[in-house]
Amino acid sequence: MSLSSKVKSPDNEHQLRPQVPATTHHSPARAPLGTIGIGVETGFILQSRDPEPGDSSLTLFARSLAANHNRSVPLPNPRMDSLVQNLGDGPSHMAWKLVRNQTCETKSSPWGIEMVSPIFRLMPNSSWRAAIQKTWGFLEENYKVTADETCSTHVHMSIVGDYSVIQVKRLAQAIIHFEPAFEALLPRDQRGNEYARSNWIDNLHFGYGEVSRTDAIAKLERCGTVDEVIELMNPQNSRYFCWNFQGIKKYSTVEFRRGAGSTSSADVFRWVELATSFLRASIKMSTQASIRKFSPDIGGLIQYLSQDVDDTEGVGESRYLWDRFAGLRPSDRLDPIPIGELSPEKRKKLEQKISLDQQSNPILDNIAVAKTQALSTQHQVVTGSSLKALHQLVNQSIALTILHTPSMAHSSRSLEEQLKATSGYSDLTIVCQGVEFAAHRFIVCAHSEVLTAALAGNFSEAESRTVNMDFDLDSVKRFLEFLYTGDYHETPDPALALITSMPTHDKRIQDAMVQQNTEQAIDSVLADQLGNFMINGINETAESWICHCRMSCLADYYNVDRLSAISLAKLEEGLRSEWCVESFCALLLECLDEIGNTGTLCLLGDIAAEHYNEPAIFRLFEAGGSSERLAPFVLTSCIKRLNETKALGREAGSRCEQLKYELGEKESKLTQHLRNLEECKSLLENWSQCRNTNCEAEFKCYFDTKGPDHSPTYILRCARCRCRHE
Incomplete structure (x- = not known):
């Protein structure tokens, strides 16, 4: 069969x-209990060293970047997906993801964008560093990578076996205690950041309530559950603190959000080493007193981290950790900068960022999948009803190679x-x-x-x-x-x-020859149907659109979601940037019977509705045939456009009423100002000397009025000599 x-x-x-x-x-054998998993989010600004003509939008730039990466960086290194237009597919923890970042996004090149890493396990002989270096090597070779104050590096850290209440408490207490040292580590433009507020001074449970660091640590000690610690460190379910504990319950992950923007793999490794070394040291502390015996300055933090340095290959590399402290003195420490009241512009940007994060968080999705894999049993049985599981297992076999193999294939x-x-x-x-x-x-x-x-x-x-x-x-x-x-x-x-x-001598080759002849005949029929629209049958523009349309059909047939998204995006880009009614008609005549994907039909319906007044499209639908399949989608698009137009009309009417009201208010105020001005003029002209009889000074003057009545010009003159005063 x-x-x-x-x-x-x-x-x-x-x-x-x-x-x-x-x-x-x-x-493969699962990761031992206590193994740290990391995921890194890096916001940066990219400009292609060899710009491509199609990189005219962030969507196209991200798609091009991901495709170039996948061609240049060999397997078994992780692949890269662009989620700027939802082009990801497969187990999400396997690939690098390009996503929008409201804080650093730009409207034109150079492009501000965020890159989310796969989930890596810090295990002996793991090759996660090599995977990061491969991708960053590609970026540095092909793009100018820069970062400004809007860019940052976040490190998410999970542990196999989940965090205990004691571990969460010790980490939180260490964060509060060493906050002055961490402030001294940061560049000036990263301090006072509304996206990574102080867990102490900008916290309604601590700083806002005038609770000292010592009392805050004691308050954390009294917590009996992880939930209580999370509420104290991130009140009101907000992740926008230096250390984000919100992911502990569902994902067993803590996020370090204070890293500055990274422009190289070495920058990434420095922030990863700092965050993971601090985590390892903190969760091993037996009491709060064992934390507080270290001074909360740079020297104390170095001593604290030195207790648990692990230079095992695949786990840690302390040279990157100590690089982070270069140029600092042991006594350096800084108090955090309170955020205070945000400007309207900053508040709007923060609200947009919160809304975007609530819709999607790729790094947490990565962690959820990787956590499930790490805790799975040695043998997984796939039954007859679990085809999806089989599909994922094929992908996971690649992911495990990426995450745990001692060396990469070259x-x-x-x-x-x-x-x-x-x-x-x-x-x-x-x-x-x-x-x-x-x-x-x-x-x-x-x-x-x-x-x-x-x-x-x-x-x-x-x-x-x-x-x-x-x-x-x-x-x-x-x-x-x-x-x-x-x-x-x-x-x-x-x-x-x-x-x-x-x-050789295969009947299928003969069939292919017949197919080729048939296609040539179809081209001839199309040319007849389209009259003088085209020369030599289907033109180059139509060929391009037909190519993408057929790829969409093939993707739909074999259920390849990512290919479906890519082909549809390419088709839409072509239709909107190189519009040609003749080519569109050729596309419909050639492919409409083959299309089963609703997304493609909706797109073609939208395009036809946008250009419904062009005679060629009208004639094509009037002729009936295969074009009738598209009619419901065109109608739906027209209804949608009509409703949008009505909504815009209502909005415009409401705005006009508002403007009329505001104009009336301004006219009323202007009338009052003119009245006041006339009163001032009258007073100046009616008094020539001070009302105080003991004062002999004269101050008589008058206004000389020039110009039309509706727009007069007033000149102040001396009443005695008519001298002009300006």
Whole structure:
């Protein structure tokens, strides 16, 4: 039985998710209790050293950056996704994420953006540092990386086995005690930061209530639960403090938010070493007195951290820790700067940041997935109803390699050399129109649940390890390029020839020839239908849009969400930046019958509605046929646009009424000002000397009025000599 034979029929659509036979998955040994996991958020400003024409928006820049990273940084290093337009897929803790950051985001190049790391375990021989250096090496080589006062570095820290109440209390007490030393470590522009307020002075339980540090530490000692400590350190469920405890209950993570912006991997390592060393030292303290015996200055903090330095490879590297203290004196300490009342502009920006964080927090999602993996059993059974679990396990096998292997593989940066290096390890054949591609199951299955099911279930594909794809050849090539690089080009990468073969005397080749002739015939029909719209059938613009539309169809067919998002974004960008009504009509005539993705139909409906007054589109819908499929989406878009126009009209009417009212108020005030001015003029002209009879000074003067009545000019003159005073 073939998968393709099942999914072709809409009646068999439910069979796209077949049962998977019970399988036992052997995971690597889980991390020991107490192992620290870290995730790093870095806000910075990037400018491409070789700008691309398409980098005209943050969305396009982020997509281009992620695609370039995935082509340049070899597996098994983590991949990179752009979440600026929700283009992520797969287990979230495996990849670097590019996300919007309200605090440093810019409207044009150079672009302010945030990069979220995968979750790494600090374990002996772990290669997490190499993974960070690879990605930062790519950034420094291809982009100018800078940071200003709006940029920051946050370190999230979890431990396998969760934090105990005592550990949370000791960490909180150490934070309060050593706050003056941490203030001295920070650049001046990072102090008094509303996104990382002091846990003591800007805290309604402590500083606002005039509670001293000593009393605050004692108050923390009286806490009997983790929840009580969290409320004292982060009142009102706010994460915007130097140390954020809000993630402890759900994610077992504490966040250090005081790091300045990083512009290199060394900067990242310095903040990671400081945060993790402080965490390790604090959770090992037996009493609050053992913390307070150290002075709360730079010298005391160095002594405190020196108790638990761990230079085990894969765990710590103390040279980065001591780099952080370079240029400081042991006696240095600073009191935190209170935030006080925010300006309207800062308050608005903070509110926008809070709203954005409430919608999504990629780093906490990463931690949740990684925590589940770390606490999983040695053997996980996948039953017939858990296809999703099988799909995730394929991905997790890659993630475990990334997080725990002692050394990274050093494969080539180019797709061509990667395919050369792995050509002998192919275990899957993909066939399209008689052309065969030697692929790798772990790459293919990591992206598609449908293909995972076909290769693991009761299908012929599982036995033959061959998948037939009934799409045009170029689309399949682009699909393979996407699987290996995370993106695709309109002209497929020539390197794919390395894994391509064409059997001789195969009937499928004849079928491909027939298909090619058919497509040429279709081009001819299209040219007739579109009259003088195009020369030589479908023009280049239409070819580009058709390419992305077919990739969207292929992504929908094999359930590859990330490819679907990328192809749809490329299609929308092309439609909006290179509008051509003839090309749009050609796209609809060529692809409309193939499209099953609602998102694509909605996009095409929106575009058609925006240009409904163009005669070519009107004639196309008037002719009926396949264009009728799009009519409901066009109608929906028109209704939406009509409602938006009505709402804008109501808003404009309300604003006009408001402006009329404000104008009336201003006219009333102006009339009163004029009345007051006339009274002043009258007083000046009526008095020539002081009312005090003992004062002999004269002060007689008058206003000389010039100009029209509606806009007079007043000149102050002396009543005696008519001298002009200005």
